[in-house]
Amino acid sequence: MTMKDVLSPTALSLYHELLETLGPEALKKMLLTMHTIRAFEERAEQLYAEGRVHGTMHLSIGQEATAVGASSAMIRSSGDAGDYLLNHHRGHGHCLAWGSSVDKMMAEFMGKETGYCRGRGGSMHIADVDSNNLGANGIVAGGVPIAVGVGLSIKMRGTSQVCLVIFGDGAANEGAFHEALNMASIWKLPIIFLCENNQYAMSMPYPKAFNIEKISQRAAGYGIHGETVDGNDVLAVYKAVSEAAQRARNGEGPSLIESITYRYKGHSKSDKQAYRTREEVQDWRDNRDPIMRFNALLVRTGVITEAEGEGMREQAVEIIDRAVAFSEASPDPDLKMIMDGVYA
Amino acid sequence: MRELSYAEALREGLRQMMETDPSIFLIGEDIGVYGGAFGVTAGLIDQFGGQRVIDTPISEAGIAGACIGAALTGMRPVGEIQFMDFVTLSMEQLVLQAAKVRFMFGGKAKVPMVLRMPGGSGTGAAAQHSESLENWFVHVPGLKVVMPATPYDAKGLLISAIYDDNPVIFVEHKLLYKTKGDVPEKPYRIPLSQTHVVRQGQHVTVIATSIMVTRALAAADALAKEGIELEIIDPRTLKPLDDAPIIESVKKTGRALIVHEAVEIGGFGGEIAARIAGSEAFDYLEAPIRRLAGLDIPIPYNRELERNTVPQIENIIHEARKLAQTAY
Ligand SMILES: Cc1ncc(C[n+]2csc(CCOP(=O)(O)OP(=O)(O)O)c2C)c(N)n1
Ligand SMILES: [Mg+2]
Numbered sequence: 001m002t003m004k005d006v007l008s009p010t011a012l013s014l015y016h017e018l019l020e021t022l023g024p025e026a027l028k029k030m031l032l033t034m035h036t037i038r039a040f041e042e043r044a045e046q047l048y049a050e051g052r053v054h055g056t057m058h059l060s061i062g063q064e065a066t067a068v069g070a071s072s073a074m075i076r077s078s079g080d081a082g083d084y085l086l087n088h089h090r091g092h093g094h095c096l097a098w099g100s101s102v103d104k105m106m107a108e109f110m111g112k113e114t115g116y117c118r119g120r121g122g123s124m125h126i127a128d129v130d131s132n133n134l135g136a137n138g139i140v141a142g143g144v145p146i147a148v149g150v151g152l153s154i155k156m157r158g159t160s161q162v163c164l165v166i167f168g169d170g171a172a173n174e175g176a177f178h179e180a181l182n183m184a185s186i187w188k189l190p191i192i193f194l195c196e197n198n199q200y201a202m203s204m205p206y207p208k209a210f211n212i213e214k215i216s217q218r219a220a221g222y223g224i225h226g227e228t229v230d231g232n233d234v235l236a237v238y239k240a241v242s243e244a245a246q247r248a249r250n251g252e253g254p255s256l257i258e259s260i261t262y263r264y265k266g267h268s269k270s271d272k273q274a275y276r277t278r279e280e281v282q283d284w285r286d287n288r289d290p291i292m293r294f295n296a297l298l299v300r301t302g303v304i305t306e307a308e309g310e311g312m313r314e315q316a317v318e319i320i321d322r323a324v325a326f327s328e329a330s331p332d333p334d335l336k337m338i339m340d341g342v343y344a
Numbered sequence: 345m346r347e348l349s350y351a352e353a354l355r356e357g358l359r360q361m362m363e364t365d366p367s368i369f370l371i372g373e374d375i376g377v378y379g380g381a382f383g384v385t386a387g388l389i390d391q392f393g394g395q396r397v398i399d400t401p402i403s404e405a406g407i408a409g410a411c412i413g414a415a416l417t418g419m420r421p422v423g424e425i426q427f428m429d430f431v432t433l434s435m436e437q438l439v440l441q442a443a444k445v446r447f448m449f450g451g452k453a454k455v456p457m458v459l460r461m462p463g464g465s466g467t468g469a470a471a472q473h474s475e476s477l478e479n480w481f482v483h484v485p486g487l488k489v490v491m492p493a494t495p496y497d498a499k500g501l502l503i504s505a506i507y508d509d510n511p512v513i514f515v516e517h518k519l520l521y522k523t524k525g526d527v528p529e530k531p532y533r534i535p536l537s538q539t540h541v542v543r544q545g546q547h548v549t550v551i552a553t554s555i556m557v558t559r560a561l562a563a564a565d566a567l568a569k570e571g572i573e574l575e576i577i578d579p580r581t582l583k584p585l586d587d588a589p590i591i592e593s594v595k596k597t598g599r600a601l602i603v604h605e606a607v608e609i610g611g612f613g614g615e616i617a618a619r620i621a622g623s624e625a626f627d628y629l630e631a632p633i634r635r636l637a638g639l640d641i642p643i644p645y646n647r648e649l650e651r652n653t654v655p656q657i658e659n660i661i662h663e664a665r666k667l668a669q670t671a672y
Contacts, residue, residue, distance in 0.1 A: 054647055055468030111646035122470045122645030138472030139430070140402045173401035174433070201402055203378035209401040275377045333646050338653070342641050 002287040006296045014235050015297060024303045030072055030234055031298060031309075034064040034291050035316035037093040040102060043320045044092070044109055044123070048269060053109045057123040058090040062232075062264040065290030066196050067093030069237025070164060070259075073245055074098075080159045082132040083245070084150050086143035087166040089124050090196070090263070091136035094166055100128050106323035112330040119333045120341065132161075140201075141167060141174035144193070148180045151189030151254070162190045162248040164241070170201025172215050181222040181256065190248035192241060193256045196231060198263040203275040219256040231259030232290040262288070345526035351384050353495035353527045354460075354516070357502040358385065358422065360531045362392055365420065368506060369396040371410055372424030372460075381426045382462055382521050408434035408459065412442045412511075415457040420506055428463035428515065429475045442511040443486030454509045458502070464517040464555060464605055465654055471642035474650075476606035478553075481513045482583045482615065488512045488536060489582040493557035495525040497580055500534030508536060517555045539586040541593065545573030547668045549593040551616050552578060552603040556655060560603055563660035572668045582612055590616065591623045598630035599667050605654045608637035631670040636663045 005011060019027065041061050047053040060067065074083040076099050087094040095105060100116070108115025109123055116126050127135030134150065137143040147165035154161045171177055172195055184191045195215050199206050212218070219226020225247065229240045237259055244255035262284040266273050295309045304312075348356065362368050370385060370392075376399040379386030389397040400407055404425060411421040425431045431438070442455050465474035481489045488510050492498040498516070505512040542557060543564055552560040557578045564574040575593050579585055594600045600620055602613035613635040620626070620633055638654045 055470065055645060108645075111649075117645070119646035119649065120471075120642075120644045122468065124470060124472070125645070138470065139433075142472075170402040173403050175403070175405050176433075202381075203374045203376070204399060204401065208399070270381075271378075333644075333649055335648060335652060338644070338649055339639065339641055 003293060003296065006293055007300055011233070011297065014239060015301060018235050018238065026072070027298060027303055030068050031291070031294050031304075032312050032315065033068050033097055034234065034294065035312045036102065036319055037064045037067060037096045038291060039313070039316040039320045040096060040105070041092055043324065045265070047109070047324070054111070055122050056269045057109075058268050059265040060090045060093040060263065062284060062289065063090070063196060063198055063261045064093055065234035065294065066194070066231040066237050066259045066261050067097040069234040070094075070166065070194055070241045071097035073238050073241035074162065074164055076131060078131050080157070080161065083161050084163040085133045085166075086147050086150070086163065087136050088140070088143060088168060088171065089136060089138055090168065091126065091166070092123070095126050095128065095133060095136070098128070098133050099131060100126070100133065102319055102323040103326040106320070107327040107330050110327040110330070111332065112327055113333045114327070114330040118341070141171035141176045143167065144171060145176045145180040147191050147193070148183045148189060151184055151191040152187065154190050155187070160249050162192060162245045164192045164194060166194045166196060168201060169195060169197040169199070169206050169215060170204065170209070171195070172218065173209055181218070181224065181254070184254040185222040185224045188251060188253035191254040192244045192248065193254060194241065195256065195258045196261060197258050198261050200263065200267070200275070202267045205275065214258060216256055216258040224253060225255040226258070227255070228258040228260060231261035232288050232293065234290060234294050261290070346529060347524045348495050348527040349522050349524050350495045350498050350516070351382060351521040353499040354384050354502055355386065355388065356527070357499040357531070359388060359391065361503060361506050362388070362396065367418060368420045368422065369398065369414075370422050370424065371398040371400060371407055373400055373402055373407070373426050375399060375424050380424060382518060384460070384521070385424070404430050404433035405437055408437035408442065411457040411459060412437060412445070412455055415455045415511070416445070416453055421457045422506060423457065423459045425459060425461035427473050428461040428477055429472050431459070431461055431477065434459070438481070438487065438511065438513070439484050443484045447486060455511045456509045458505045458512045458514050460514045460516060462516045462518045462521070464519060465643045465650055466519045468645060468647060468650065470645040474643035476604070476638065478513070478515050478582060479606055479610065479612045482612060486511070487583065489515065490536060490580065491515045491554045491582055492580060493520070493554050493578050495523065495527045497534060497540075499527055500532050501536065501580060503531055504533045504536050507533070512536075515554065519555055520558070523558065534580070536581045537584045537586045538581065539577060539579045539589040541575065541589055542578050543574065543576040545575040545597070547573045547597055548599040548601055548664050549575045549577060549590070549597045550601045550603060550660070550664060551590055552576060553582065553612065554605065556603040556605060559655065559657045560660055562657045563664060566657070566661050567664060570665070572665060574664055585615070585619070587619045587623070591620060591625045594620050594625040595628045598628050600629070600633045601636060601664055601667050602633070603636045603655055603660055604638075606638055607640055608635055609640050611637050613637055631667055634663060634667050636660060
């Protein structure tokens with residue numbers, strides 16, 4: 001779906017359905033979160049360029065709808081009351097959408113003691129264990145089999161929680177992915193396997209790495225529910241993930257959802273992007289941008305005014321400004337504590 | 345002589361071997377158009393095409409297995425694991441298959457493969473992208489482990505590794521890729537298992553690997569001004585280890601300092617220390633053998649923490665000076 005289809009009959013009927021169940025405030029909040037994710041990552045990139053953040057980072061600019069749609073469909077709380085999240089290296093958006101503190105995330109980027117991982121993890125390892133966010137992962141598909149254990153534990157403890165595990169198209173070609181889907185299937189575990197197909201695994205275009213049209217087809221091989229959604233349509237993602245969560249809570253086992261989206265930026269901080277054209281990137285930006293689309297939908301249906309839409313972007317930037325100020329005022333880890341935190 | 349970077353030297357070695365031997369091919373993630381995460385294979389796909397510079401899906405067990413199978417059947421594959429950390433996903437194929445098939449088959453098969461991978465910290469990439477796992481492989485009978493420290497060694501050892509009939513784990517270092525040094529244009533081989541005395545000195549023997557060789561040399565320059573002469577030794581091949589030059593050197597200096605980036609506990613330094621202590625050099629020791637290596641923690645993200653996790657030049661200076669002044 002492109003900008004032209006923002007008000008298509010299918011889009012509108014989905015919109016009306018969700019407006020009914022969620023209410024306008026929730027929709028506005030979803031848009032604001034998408035803006036916050038983008039502002040966060042744009043700032044992170046700028047701070048990196050200025051040498052104020054080091055290492056590397058994987059930006060999800062262009063993929064905000066999947067993060068926000070999926071997280072909004074889950075119960076985000078702590079302990080047995082909340083669902084679980086596991087995600088991957090391109091995970092800033094997932095964490096922010098899950099409700100992570102922007103301050104603590106930014107502080108982690110700056111390697112500060114006040115960051116989520118006390119400056120030990122950095123961009124690739126943001127976790128917020130207190131809100132059942134079990135963390136991003138530097139290893140492709142690293143979180144996927146862990147989800148099996150989380151699902152197993154949910155079942156053994158007899159709660160009604162669900163585990164959402166997010167990974168990329170590239171991850172679906174690791175052996176761990178296949179082992180995990182099969183185990184989750186035979187044990188009917190409450191897991192949502194959400195595959196963010198952003199068209200590339202680093203330089204590898206998705207059609208060169210798969211001999212199938214859709215990654216969701218792999219669900220059939222494991223006897224679980226599979227579907228492909230427009231990952232740049234926040235409401236479509238929301239709906240698919242909500243339904244998967246419902247099935248999981250009903251004891252119907254795992255689902256594999258493939259969310260079609262696109263990353264605008266290079267893979268990481270050292271990518272010349274020789275494997276794709278500028279035109280291709282520009283086409284996604286101009287015609288399928290998830291924020292532009294959702295904003296247009298909310299403006300044209302009268303949920304927000306155009307000015308309110310613009311205000312949201314500014315609001316997001318202010319949130320980030322405060323996070324940067326917080327981080328800069330935060331202490332660095334104490335070198336004397338370098339051996340700390342390895343063992344429980 | 346002409347200077348090349350460590351990455352360029354590796355690339356030249358690969359190119360020259362591929363030009364002469366059609367059984368050599370490259371396989372790994374993003375090694376084609378992308379040129380490899382650290383640019384080592386840049387441009388090779390243009391020269392040799394996608395049939396010999398094979399981009400794979402993200403499947404490290406598959407990459408290792410594909411190398412083994414091809415090597416068993418007449419090819420000389422050179423695989424690339426994007427970061428050494430990810431070789432953990434290839435372990436079964438390497439440890440239980442590549443290392444053992446020849447022996448299990450009564451010596452009737454061979455596995456002439458090389459698996460290249462960059463280890464090491466210093467890029468802020470944190471715990472899952474910064475490890476130095478070379479000693480895991482040293483512990484496995486049937487594998488060879490090579491770890492070049494200079495552009496010259498990188499090219500010469502890589503060519504030898506390619507023509508070795510055994511599986512060779514070839515450990516590069518991320519921070520070395522851009523370092524420059526003299527590299528002959530013509531192909532040449534540096535024999536595996538030939539320990540190299542990089543710098544002569546009479547007071548302390550420093551056995552260092554990979555980037556620690558560079559840091560030890562810098563430390564030696566600094567200490568020379570104080571009248572302390574370090575003898576720097578680079579094993580280059582960790583397995584099978586040529587320990588004779590190390591033992592000879594310690595007999596001369598009576599003092600040994602072993603420096604590596606990998607975690608000290610269970611690290612390669614323990615093997616070196618045991619070789620020295622178990623040899624005739626024991627009688628010549630004038631001070632306890634010392635190790636300087638990585639702390640027993642995963643690599644942290646924060647810059648200062650990261651720097652302090654592994655030996656730096658100033659740490660080597662400090663340890664070597666102390667050792668030079670210690671006597672039983
Ligand atoms: C096991 C492993 N292999 C390789 C890598 C290097 N790497 C990191 S992300 C990535 C591409 C991942 O692609 P995909 O799963 O599609 O996620 P995306 O980056 O597109 O979000 C690669 C090759 C890694 N981190 N872990
Ligand atoms: Mg991808």
